[in-house]
Amino acid sequence: MADIERESMDYDVVIVGAGPAGLSAAIRLKQLDPELSVVVLEKGSEVGAHILSGAVLDPAGLDALIPDWREKGAPIKTEVTQDHFYVLGEGGKLRVPNIAMPPLMSNHGNYIVSMGEVCAWMAEQAEELEVEVFPGMSCSELVYGEDGRVTGVVAGEFGRNPDGTPGEGYEPGMVLNGKYVMLGEGVRGSLTKEAMATFGLQDGRDPQKFGLGMKEIWEISPEKHHExxxxxxxGWPLGKNAGGGSFIYHAPGNKILIGFVVHLNYANPHLYPYMEFQRFKHHPMVADLLEGGKRISYGGRAISEGGFQSMPKAVFPGGAILGCGVGLVNVPRIKGNHNAMLSGKAAAEAAHAALKEGREGDELTAYDTELRDGPVGKDLRRVRNVKPLWSRYGLAGGLALGGIDMWLNNIFGGGIFGTLKHGKSDAECTGEAKDFAPIEYPRPDGKLSFDRLTSVSFTATNHEESQPCHLKLKDPALPVEVNLPVYAGPSARYCPAGVYEFVEEDGADPRFVINFQNCIHCKTCDIKDPRQNIVWTVPQGGDGPNYSGM
Known part of the structure; x- marks a missing residue:
């Protein structure tokens, strides 16, 4: 596409993604130097449309970035008042006493929030500082200079035909040049993947690890609600089939935020994460809470779970990776938004110093160092073994050993396990279907549990159907020739939106169908496909889910 003529605009810093990391970087840059020209490009139809998070927010990141956020009217009001942790069996539950939990697991001083609303508010703060924020602008390409460094992005391309050729109303988009380009795309962003491969940013480090998080918002009976x-x-329903767990947060207005996380290193290709979530809602504790309530929203996204040992090099010539692109979620706490904000702040400070010293386009090594040695690294280092211990020893052993390791890190600043490795990628963890028994799932009842297509209708997802499919197959024959016979076609199950299906008609060979219109941009396919045959790329700007209150 290098022969396409595009107009260009020049900025000091170009930021891809209006999530907590990208917006924090933009805000901090303008705090440091109001004269800097900063642009934030967001693929969602509006800021917050593609944001999905639990979320209980640790305000540490916002305290560092905007200390007077309370006075500025941030939509962060609901402080955590009760903190409960249970291990579930099929029909019962065992509460773990709070006193047994390592102090870092306490939610005292944290807030139940909608991160979509928080990001929309942060965008307002950025715009007040004269940051240019452009939603509906997918960034489809990195632009490189003659010396090989990243110098900009292509954004806002519209109107290609399904075969990729320019359509009648084709708009080539623009090149936005930056002295620095910051990638805050979230988990498994397409430009982030390109930068990591081009500059070898994961070389010599543990593979990144992920989970699939699914979330619903319910309005429940007032007598069952405890803001x-x-x-x-x-525990249940996953058992030995996979690691993971759930969250239930009581938000204002008789609403609860209920979610389920499945670690994507599961081996049994018959596992159906979406149906595990639906089955979870039939546990007596959960069913009683939801009975008589009404579901309002649904969504899903991948979560970075590799932690400290999986962090790639976060800088490259001309730019930096922010937030979940690096993988900054504290897995046992299920919190990463505070670290995303701190990463954006640190990247901004490194870029400002470099520009001030005339080091335009240099690697921002100070940012990479700060991530590992500063508060983000400290937060992740003390829980670095929780995920690998769980993967090795299962729920009971992982819970016990991970708890001991966190207690020792809390008391002595170090544990007894050193730094454990993850080993395989999540795709490589997928086993062959012949080695595992299929899993029977109950049919959704339409009251507590629902089929996937009904759930997708709650995401307000839309994709212009005349555009090219943004889910690319490296080998179009591989799904039917390999994934179906060897792995029982796992894409038909691991996708939480029903994008992939194997159609078998009488007298015909099976066909692999990609319903890209359903895609909610979770990136699970890009992560979990056992042969890494599916590549997630951006669709036209503004397409995808339109989450509200997530």
Whole structure:
């Protein structure tokens, strides 16, 4: 596409993604130097449309970035008042006493929030500082200079035909040049993947690891609602099939935020994460809470879970990776938004110093160092073994050993396990279907549990159907020739939106169908496909889910 003529605009810093990391970087840059020209490009139809998070927010990141956020009217009001943790069996539950939990697991001083609303508010703060924020602008390409460094992005391309050729109303988009380009795309962003491959940013480091998080918002009976209550569970229904757990957060207005996380390193290709979530809602504790309530929203996204040892090099010539692109979620706390904000702040400070010293386009090594040695690294280092211990020893062993390791890190600043490795990528963890028994799932009842297409209708997802499919196959024959016979076609199950299906008609060979219109941009396919045959790329700007209150 290098022969396409595009107009260009020049900025000091170009930021891709209006999530907590990208917006924090933009805000901090303008705090440091109001004269800097900063642009934030967001693929969602509006800021917050593609944001999905639990979320209980640790305000540490916002305290560092905007200390007077309370006075500025941030939509962060519901402080955690109760903190419950349960291990579930099929029909019962065991509460883990709070006193047994390492202090870092306490939610005292944290807030139940909608991160979509928080990001919309942060965008307003950025615009007040004269940051240019452009939603509906997918960034489809990195632009490189003659010396090989990243110098900009292509954004706002519209109107290609399904075969990729320019259509009648084709708009080539623009090149936005920056002295620095910051990638805050979230988990498994397409430009982030390109930068990591081009500059070898993951070389010599543990593979990144992920989970699939699915979330619903329910309005429940007032007598069952306890504003400020936080509940986390582990155990049933996943059992030995996969790691993961749930959250239930009591938000204002008789609403609860209920979610389920499945670690994507599961081996049994018959596992159906979406149906595990639906089955979870039939546990007596959960069913009683939801009975008589009404579901309002649904969504899903991948979560970075590799932690400290999986962090790639976060800088490259001309730019930096922010937030979940680096993988900054504290897995046992299920919190990463505070670290995303701190990463954006640190990247901004490194870029400002470099520009002030005339080091335009240099690697921002100070940012990479700060991530590892500063508060983000400290937060992740003390929980670095929780995920690998869980993967090795299962729920009971992982819970016990991970708890001991966190307690030792809390008391002595170090544990007894050193730094454990993850080993395989999540795709490589997928086993062959012949080695595992299929899993029977109950049919959704339409009251507590629902089929996927009904759930997708709650995401307000829309994609212009005349555009090219943004889900690319490296080998179009591989799904039917390999994934179906060897792995029982896992894409038909691991996708939480029903994008992929194997159609078998009488007298015909199976066909692999991609319903890209359903895609909610979770990136699970890009992560979990056992042969890494599916590549997630951006569709036209503004397409995808339109989450409200997530």
């Amino acid at each position: 400020g209550r936080v509940v986390h569970t582990m």
